[in-house]
Amino acid sequence: MLQTLVSGRFCSNQGLILNRNEMKLFVWNDVLIVYTSGIAFALAENVDEARKLILDKYEKEQSHISDMLVSDLNSEPLIIENKEGFYVWGGG
DSSP states (O other): OOEEEETTEEEETTSOEEEGGGOEEEEEEEESOSSSOEEEEEEESSHHHHHHHHHHHHHHHHSSOOHHHHHHTTSOOEEEOSOOOOOOOOOO
């Protein structure tokens, strides 16, 4: 998705204008566990929107809704509102 920063707002090719200051990063650790745990995250204005964005993306890519993911997203996420760096170790 093409995005351009204009006066503190993100303009996308979908015609949406989002105030950058209202966005938060919502992070769920230990989701979709098979042999190792996964991570789910969304940049959104609130937790409900974040859950919807993740489930919509999963459904679009996997052609179904995962009951496991729905259950995992019922937990409270880590909410990032300020600059922060992250890393995740690989595993097997």
